[in-house]
Amino acid sequence: MEQIRTGQDIDRRDLFENPTAAFRPSAYWFWHSIPTEDVCHAQLADFKQKGLGTILIQARLAMSRDDYLSPAYLDAYRVAAGIAGKLGLKLGIYDDYNWISGHAGGRTVVDRDDLRERHLFWSCSGEARGEISGIHPPFTRTMGPDIVAWQYEGSIVEWCQWTVEAALLHPSIGIDSLDQVVDVTARTSIIESDGISCTHAFDGVPPEGQMLTVFVSARSTTSRLINYLLPEAAERFIEVGLDPLVEVLGDLVPDPVGFVFYDQPAAGFYKWSHISGDLGNSLLYAPTLPDVVSRGTGVTFARALLALVRGVGPETLRLRAQFYAAYSALMNEAFSGTLRRWAEGRGIVLTGHEILPHVSSWSLNGGFTSIDPRVALAVDFFGIDAYRHETAVDSNNFVAQLAPKLGDSVARSNGRSRCVVETYASAERTPVRAAGQWELTLETMRAQAIRLHCLGTRQFLWHGVYQTDGRDNDPTPFSNPRFDFGPGINFEPWWSYHDLFAEETARISAFIEPATPRTPVAILYPLQTAFAEGPRHSHATHIGAWCEGLLARRCDFMFVSEADVAKARIEGGRMLVCGLAFDAVILPSVTVLETGDTLRALEAFRDAGGVVWSSGDRLSTVCDTLDRETNEMASTHIDRIPGGSDIDALLARLAPPGPVITGHCADRPWQWVGYDADGWWRIVLFNDGPTPLESEISLGDGFDCEGWCATTGEVAEPVVFSHLAVTLDPQEARCIRLRQTAQQDAGKGRLMTRPSLDAACAVPVVDGWRFAPGADAAFVPISVETGWETQGFVDFSGTGIYRLALEIGDEADWFLELPEVATVVTARLNGRQIDRRGWRPYRFALGRLLPGVHSLELRVANTAANRYYINTPYLGDTADKSGLSAAPKLIQLAN
The missing domain is CATH 3.40.50.880 (Class I glutamine amidotransferase (GATase) domain)
Structure with missing residues (x-):
C-alpha cells in the first residue's frame, strides 16, 4: 500500500520512467528445500536483475513439512529477506505451506483436533433409517496422491463426532410452504458410526408420501484443513504459522517485508454416496452457525437447512440467499477479520485471494466447475474484499478472463483501485494439469500481462520462479519440482530477456495508475x-x-x-x-x-x-x-x-465522453481509456494478433498528443492533431496521452513503428548458415527454413547460435527481419550486439553497411519444453518449435 501511495505522490513522468515495485512484476519464489545463504544471494540478485520488484517465498510440496517453519527455515527466511532488502526488492509473506491458507503446514491442528474441519452432510429417503457414507474430496483427489497425502494424515479421510443437527419430515413431492415441514430433530439419532460412515434413525415411520431429510455434522480426524467458521482456528493459525515468521524478521517488517498474502482458504469440497439437492458439496458447521442463520433468515436453523437442498415453496430463494449471506459473513469475519486485525496490529498489509470459481473464464462459474463455491470463501467477492487492504485475484493460463475485472471492481467499491493478479500455468495437452507449460514463450506471457493491465491489474504476480529445476526421468507432479505448475520461468532459456518484459509492462501499469477508467x-x-x-x-x-x-x-x-x-x-x-x-x-x-x-x-x-x-x-x-x-x-x-446485435443496440444508446477510437477491421486492438484530473486522457493500445492493425483517434476538433514509450520510458513533446492514425505491428503496445485543444491549424497525424521499407527489395537469406547448440558446441550446417528440433537437436533447450558470412553488394541502410523465431533472439553484426528481441516483430536495424562480407550472428533461445518433457508423458505428439523456421530477410530502407 505504501508503495502505491508513494507512486501517486511522485512526479508521474518519473514514475513512468522508473516504476516502483508496486507496478513491477512480482513472483512466488518456490522453496523446494531450505536454501543456503549463497543460493539466496545468487537467486535474489538474478531476480532483481531481471526486473522483478517483489518476491514472496513459498514452501512447496517438494520441501518436507518437517522443514517448514523449523528453526533452520526461519533462519534462512531472515537471511533471504535481509538480502532482498539490500537489493531493493520488496518481500511479502506467503502465509502457508504449498497453498490453502490456514493450516500452517498442518501445525494449526496439532493437539487441537477441535479446529479441524467439521462439515454438514445430509440424506433424504422415505425410510426411518438412513446412511451417510462414501465421503470423498473429488476436487483434491484429481490432483493426485501427493496432494491427498499432504492434506490428510496417512492419506486417509476419516470422521468422528457424528451428530444429528436437524431432521425434517416433509412431502416427498413438492413442498408448498414451510407449514408442511415438521422438525423431528429430537426424534432422530445416530445409532451406528465409524471413521467413514454413520447410520441415523428416526423413532417412527415416515407417513405415506412423506420423506425424511437428515443433516448430520462430523469432524474430520485426519484433515489438516481448518474450520474457517471458528475465529479460534484463525487465531491458532496466526500463533503457529504467522507470528514465528514476523518475529524472526524483526526490523525487516514492514520494510522490505510489507504484507502478508493468503491463498485460497477453503475447506474440503466433499461429496458422498447419494448426495442430492440444490447444494453440490458439504458445508462447514460450527456451534455458532444455527443462531447466525436463524437471525439472518427469520426461521429455525433446521428449516433454513432444508431450503438449501429442496424447494420449500415461495420462500425458497429468499431463504437460500439469506442463509448463504449469514454463512459467508460468519466465515469472512472469523477468518479474514481475524487476519486483518492481526495484520494491522503488526503494521503490515493484508492481501491475497479467495477461491475464484471463474478462474480462466468469463463465466462466473466457468473455471472450477466441480465445486459449489457457496460453501467456501467465495461468491461474496465484495464482502471478502472489505477485509483486505489490497485486492488480489487468481488467473489461469493465457487468455483474457474475468478475475482482474472483478478484482478492480471490488477494489473500487471498497475505496481502492486495481489489483494484484497471480497467474499460473496449467497443462493443456495432458490431463496432469500440474505438468504446466514449459512450452510457454515470453511473448505469450507478455501479451497476457498487458491484457491483464488493460483489465484492471496493477501488479502481475507470477507463479513462480523456482529454487531448483527438479529431476530428470521423473514425471511425478508436485513432488518433482519440475512439474509443480511449470514453468519456473528462471529456468526457461529465454529468462535472460525477462527484463525487457518487466520494464515495459511496469511502465504500462504506471501509465494507467493516475487515471480513472472510462467505464460507460x-x-x-x-x-x-x-x-x-x-x-x-x-x-x-x-x-x-x-x-x-x-x-x-x-x-x-x-x-x-x-x-x-x-x-x-x-x-x-x-x-x-x-x-x-x-x-x-x-x-x-x-x-x-x-x-x-x-x-x-x-x-x-x-x-x-x-x-x-x-x-x-x-x-x-x-x-x-x-x-x-x-x-x-x-x-x-x-x-x-445477449448476442452481438443486442450489445450493439445497447452501445448505440451511449455516448461516453472523451476520445473516439475507431478501427478499420473486425479485429480491433486491445485498449484501455482513462482520464486524469487535469483534463488529459490516457490511452493504451495493444495488438495481440499476428497482423498489423490500424486505429484512428479523434477528440473534438483537435487535441494535444503525447507519446509515452513504454520500452524506453521517454515522453515525447506534445503535437497538435485533428485526427491520429495509429498503426500497431503484431505484439506492439502504445501509450498515448491526449487533451482537447482549441487550436485551429491541427492536421492529421500518424504513429507507426515500422520504418519505410522497400518490401519489393526484400532478399531472403537462405543458404550458408551454420549452427551450434550452445557456446561450447561445434558448428554444423543448418537450414533456417525449419526449426533445429527437426534437424537432430530435438531435445536441445537453450541458446542456439546461427552464423552467416553475409555478403552486401550495395551500400545502404539495411534491416534484418526474421519472420518466424522460437522464441527470443539477439542479433550481432561484426562482433557488436545490434539488439535483442523477446517477441514479434523480430526486426533489427543493421545500420548503413558497406559492400563486402559481414559477420552476422543470431543467438536464439527456445523454451525448456523439449528438454524437460523428454521421457515423460507430457511432451505431446511433436517437439516444440525451436530456433528459426523461416528464412531471414534483408530489406533496404526506402528512400
Whole structure:
C-alpha cells in the first residue's frame, strides 16, 4: 500500500520512467528445500536483475513439512529477506505451506483436533433409517496422491463426532410452504458410526408420501484443513504459522517485508454416496452457525437447512440467499477479520485471494466447475474484499478472463483501485494439469500481462520462479519440482530477456495508475442470485456473454454491488459511484435482490435518462419485500443470452465522453481509456494478433498528443492533431496521452513503428548458415527454413547460435527481419550486439553497411519444453518449435 501511495505522490513522468515495485512484476519464489545463504544471494540478485520488484517465498510440496517453519527455515527466511532488502526488492509473506491458507503446514491442528474441519452432510429417503457414507474430496483427489497425502494424515479421510443437527419430515413431492415441514430433530439419532460412515434413525415411520431429510455434522480426524467458521482456528493459525515468521524478521517488517498474502482458504469440497439437492458439496458447521442463520433468515436453523437442498415453496430463494449471506459473513469475519486485525496490529498489509470459481473464464462459474463455491470463501467477492487492504485475484493460463475485472471492481467499491493478479500455468495437452507449460514463450506471457493491465491489474504476480529445476526421468507432479505448475520461468532459456518484459509492462501499469477508467457500463454483481440459484444458474453464463461482448467492441465496464447502486448519485443521466461514471446498468439474469433500495435506485437512474437493461431470467424475489408486485422493474429485457446485435443496440444508446477510437477491421486492438484530473486522457493500445492493425483517434476538433514509450520510458513533446492514425505491428503496445485543444491549424497525424521499407527489395537469406547448440558446441550446417528440433537437436533447450558470412553488394541502410523465431533472439553484426528481441516483430536495424562480407550472428533461445518433457508423458505428439523456421530477410530502407 505504501508503495502505491508513494507512486501517486511522485512526479508521474518519473514514475513512468522508473516504476516502483508496486507496478513491477512480482513472483512466488518456490522453496523446494531450505536454501543456503549463497543460493539466496545468487537467486535474489538474478531476480532483481531481471526486473522483478517483489518476491514472496513459498514452501512447496517438494520441501518436507518437517522443514517448514523449523528453526533452520526461519533462519534462512531472515537471511533471504535481509538480502532482498539490500537489493531493493520488496518481500511479502506467503502465509502457508504449498497453498490453502490456514493450516500452517498442518501445525494449526496439532493437539487441537477441535479446529479441524467439521462439515454438514445430509440424506433424504422415505425410510426411518438412513446412511451417510462414501465421503470423498473429488476436487483434491484429481490432483493426485501427493496432494491427498499432504492434506490428510496417512492419506486417509476419516470422521468422528457424528451428530444429528436437524431432521425434517416433509412431502416427498413438492413442498408448498414451510407449514408442511415438521422438525423431528429430537426424534432422530445416530445409532451406528465409524471413521467413514454413520447410520441415523428416526423413532417412527415416515407417513405415506412423506420423506425424511437428515443433516448430520462430523469432524474430520485426519484433515489438516481448518474450520474457517471458528475465529479460534484463525487465531491458532496466526500463533503457529504467522507470528514465528514476523518475529524472526524483526526490523525487516514492514520494510522490505510489507504484507502478508493468503491463498485460497477453503475447506474440503466433499461429496458422498447419494448426495442430492440444490447444494453440490458439504458445508462447514460450527456451534455458532444455527443462531447466525436463524437471525439472518427469520426461521429455525433446521428449516433454513432444508431450503438449501429442496424447494420449500415461495420462500425458497429468499431463504437460500439469506442463509448463504449469514454463512459467508460468519466465515469472512472469523477468518479474514481475524487476519486483518492481526495484520494491522503488526503494521503490515493484508492481501491475497479467495477461491475464484471463474478462474480462466468469463463465466462466473466457468473455471472450477466441480465445486459449489457457496460453501467456501467465495461468491461474496465484495464482502471478502472489505477485509483486505489490497485486492488480489487468481488467473489461469493465457487468455483474457474475468478475475482482474472483478478484482478492480471490488477494489473500487471498497475505496481502492486495481489489483494484484497471480497467474499460473496449467497443462493443456495432458490431463496432469500440474505438468504446466514449459512450452510457454515470453511473448505469450507478455501479451497476457498487458491484457491483464488493460483489465484492471496493477501488479502481475507470477507463479513462480523456482529454487531448483527438479529431476530428470521423473514425471511425478508436485513432488518433482519440475512439474509443480511449470514453468519456473528462471529456468526457461529465454529468462535472460525477462527484463525487457518487466520494464515495459511496469511502465504500462504506471501509465494507467493516475487515471480513472472510462467505464460507460456497470454490470450489477448478482450476489443474492448466486447465493439463491447456485453456480449452474444462467446468471453465470450471462455475465460471461456480457463481458465478452462488451470487450469485443472495446467498451469498458465495471461490476457494482447492490450497496454501490443504493448509494450512487444520479447526475445528468449518469450514475456516479465508486469514483466512476456509468451511462448504463446491466442486470445479468438477476432473479433475487437483497433490498428494495436497489430497485428504487435503478428506477431513479432510469427516470433521469440512464439506461437499464436485463437479460435471461427476470427478477422474482426481493429479500426485504414480501409484496411480489413491488418486485417488478422496468428495463429493456432480453430473454436469451445477449448476442452481438443486442450489445450493439445497447452501445448505440451511449455516448461516453472523451476520445473516439475507431478501427478499420473486425479485429480491433486491445485498449484501455482513462482520464486524469487535469483534463488529459490516457490511452493504451495493444495488438495481440499476428497482423498489423490500424486505429484512428479523434477528440473534438483537435487535441494535444503525447507519446509515452513504454520500452524506453521517454515522453515525447506534445503535437497538435485533428485526427491520429495509429498503426500497431503484431505484439506492439502504445501509450498515448491526449487533451482537447482549441487550436485551429491541427492536421492529421500518424504513429507507426515500422520504418519505410522497400518490401519489393526484400532478399531472403537462405543458404550458408551454420549452427551450434550452445557456446561450447561445434558448428554444423543448418537450414533456417525449419526449426533445429527437426534437424537432430530435438531435445536441445537453450541458446542456439546461427552464423552467416553475409555478403552486401550495395551500400545502404539495411534491416534484418526474421519472420518466424522460437522464441527470443539477439542479433550481432561484426562482433557488436545490434539488439535483442523477446517477441514479434523480430526486426533489427543493421545500420548503413558497406559492400563486402559481414559477420552476422543470431543467438536464439527456445523454451525448456523439449528438454524437460523428454521421457515423460507430457511432451505431446511433436517437439516444440525451436530456433528459426523461416528464412531471414534483408530489406533496404526506402528512400
